[in-house]
Amino acid sequence: MFGIIFGLGLGALLGISVGPFVFPEITKPKDYRFLDEEADKDDEFEVPQPGTPISNEMRAMLQFAEPWTTSPDYQRMYMINRCIKVLWPTLKEAMVKEVFKQAKAQLHEHVFSKFPFVEELVLGTEGMRQDGALDFSTWIKDKHFDIGDVPLRLGGIKTYNTGEDEVIVETSVLWGSNAKLHVGVFLRFGPFRLYIPIELESVQLKIDARVTLKPLIDVIPFFGGVSISLLKVPHVDFKLSLMRGIDIMALPLIKDGVRMVLKYVLESMLIIPNHLTIPLFPNFGVPPAAKGALNVKLLRVRGIHKGDSVYCEMEVRRGRPVCSNTAVVSGKEAEFNEEFNLIIDDYETQSLKILLYNDDLGWNDTLLSGGELAFGRMEGERMDEKGNIVDGFELANFMKVPMTETLVEVELGRTSSTGLVKSMSKSAASMLRPGSTAISTAGTTLKAGTVILQVMFIPFFQPTFDDEEEERVGGLRRKAAVLPTNRAVNTNVPAKLKGVLTVTLIRCLNLPGEDINSYVRLLVSDDEKDQLQKSTVVFSQASPRWGQKFDFVMVTAGSTLYLNVYKKSSLTSNVLGTINLFSHKKKEEDKDKSLGKLQVPVKDVVRNGYLKDIWTLQDAEKGQIELALSWQTCYISDMEEGM
The missing domain is CATH 2.60.40.150 (C2 domain)
Structure with a gap:
């Protein structure tokens, strides 16, 4: 039995030692640094003739190519990649500092405080213990933690247009690096200390990701959260050495095992439809429901x-x-x-x-x-829900x-x-x-x-529905940070339902005429009453922009939104600047020329909760208007309505 165990151990040791030299061509780490813009400038490269069969070697390279080379709906990111290349020396220093900062906090919480036999973990020559690293200079004096001078690059970008206030971008991140990442692990077992040096080099990475910026808000950086999903399992290859000159990743079973673990972990975490969500503002910048x-x-x-x-x-x-x-x-x-x-x-x-x-x-x-x-x-002080004095x-x-x-x-x-x-x-x-x-x-x-x-x-109050209660009970299975969901269509809308209609007047396009001084009159009308508001005047633009918001409060779902675009009369056409015009001039539009009209049933907004589109102006030579319309139902109790 001892002979069998000894033989297996010796065979495994020889496999680890000799394997990298036996299988170098079979398990050679993929290196696609040659897929760079410098190849476009190589006059000696012979371009294949149209119709020429693709060789197996070239076909195998397609998986590492940038998406714009194979998918025409991807735009090339030439300028952005140039900027990354210029900024890379500064960016990589900032990235390494951030890695050190985050690693120290996470290792202290999840490793050092739970496993006392882990004496120290060193990245390059930087100890990760927050209370100060011990003196291990003898072991780590020649070590590095450098992500290299080869910048990562974006392989292309593709965007999607949706009816929501969001930006969806798909891109490919490629990095064929010459990084040298040396990690030292020091373990203490009584009087014995074990030092495990790990060297990670030549990282080859390709990630196809979808990034959702949502929701769009009015303050910098103009979106409340970021959601990241992977379109497929990323390609990751690297050289991993536990002893100098011995590449563990050169062994076929090791490499396949790493890829299987990577696939298993990412499929349940990041592969679409799963995602990682990062809120940039409380509640993703979405204001709380009106009180x-x-x-x-x-x-x-x-x-x-x-x-x-x-x-x-x-x-x-x-x-x-x-x-x-x-x-x-x-x-x-x-x-x-x-x-x-x-x-x-x-x-x-x-x-x-x-x-x-x-x-x-x-x-x-x-x-x-x-x-x-x-x-x-x-007035005075009080204690909040968390026990703090405010x-x-x-x-x-x-x-x-x-x-x-x-x-x-x-x-x-x-x-x-x-x-x-x-x-x-x-x-x-x-x-x-x-x-x-x-x-x-x-x-x-x-x-x-x-x-x-x-x-x-x-x-106002927020009613509790059965489906919301079920969602709350099952909330433990949900992620901590979830982007605001898309609005569902509500087909059953009572005509007397009251709420707040918020109109965001974004812009008009291609209005007729030149040097147009234009404004928009907004009227919400139903059987009970009319609510009238007006925008500011924008001078000398055929495609004026406003970006103004208007609230029509306690309107019914059965009402109608009327918009009329006017050209300001010559009485004020020579005035420079922007003018505020509101409903104190009810008959002012009688002397101003109408450039087009639009009629939107409020019930259409209530059904969707949110509408954003570009509408063609009616009764006009030409022109369009872009609006964002949102609805918030005003829930009032029966007792309050009867008072």
Whole structure:
């Protein structure tokens, strides 16, 4: 028996020692560094004649070729690869530093703290123990951890267009490196220390990946998360030595075993439809569901010191103001009696901002004063769900009694500065801080009137459905980070269902005429009421861009969205800059030329939850309009509806 064991051990040792020299041609690591742009410049290379049979050697090389050479729908990444090549010396240093940083944290948590016999693990000459490596300079003085001077490159790129706010990219990453990665493992067994040197060299890598950037948001880097999937098991080959000159990967069974393990692990983790998801923002940058709506009845403004015809601009969500009609000032007082609904996302960071303007033909409207109605105030401290002490927040009285109308007065303030015009409205509004009641600008703040409002807070709630409960119970089987799912189509939509229709006006294309000053009028109409808003004016562009968002609150699913693109009349055509136009000019479009119309049933948006497309304008010579439409149902309890 001892002879058999000794014979098997000696045979295995000889196999490991002699195998790399016996099978060098059979198991030679794939090296496709020659598949580089330098081959395109080689005049001595003989191009095969069309129709020439492909040799077995060339056919075997196709799996290592860049996708653009075999698939015409891939675009070549020539410029990006040039940039990577120039930046590679700096990039590789940054990558190695990041590997050291992440490895130290992971090894401390999963290896050193659980396996005390692992004395140290060294990458090159860098010890991974956070408490300081022991002195192993005798063993590691000639070691390296260098990913080489051959940069990785992208073998091509292919993109997909979908109806969602996402970018889907497929690309191939190729790296035929001359890396030298030396790893030293030190094990301690009582008085004995075992040193295992591992040398990883000549890494050959080809990864075909799909990258999904989703959802698209309004802040840098303009997407909330990244999802990475592999289209197939990547090709990985390398030279692995446990002793100098002995390549373990040269043995057929070892190489096949590594590939089988790689396939087994990746198929359950990264091979499509599986994916690795990395959120870049909390909740992937998607704002939480709205907490409710604020119903505002603008009754009157009194104590007006300046202005003959005035209107109010109100805003809760930044960049989505609504405006009243123009009212004539009589005895320092203006009557409005108009009703608006505005969405509240967060009580603490949002407030109702009010700006009062003097109407000067719509293009140089003077900002007279401004104020703010806060939804609460900071008061004391409280303990959050995690047991941390945070600042307490006390809701305002009118917020504590939902579905109840409350009469409030908001003091308006103005500064001693003069010449404020409507083009400054956004910057002026941004200067309003929560809790303040006047515009805080340079100069002395003066009281400049009072706005009389009747407000009512309409809270929303999120209903729990059976399928959502089942999803929650089975949540342990889901991954921790999951990209927002695509919206499902809902075929059963009641016409009286109420919600928030958000219209993102992106751009118009190829409008007729030259030097066009254009704006868009948006109207949501049903049997109950109409809601009207207008975009800014974009000057001298046949394909203007806006990027503006408009909220139509508490509209019914049976209503219709009407859009009309107008050419600004010659009265203001010589004015330079961007003009804000809102619904205080109801008849303004009567003197402006219509460039095209569009009609969208809101029920179509409700069915899909989200629509993004380019529509052809109706009643127009030519032109298109690009919109993104989203719907959020406003769930209100029966008790609240009856109050």
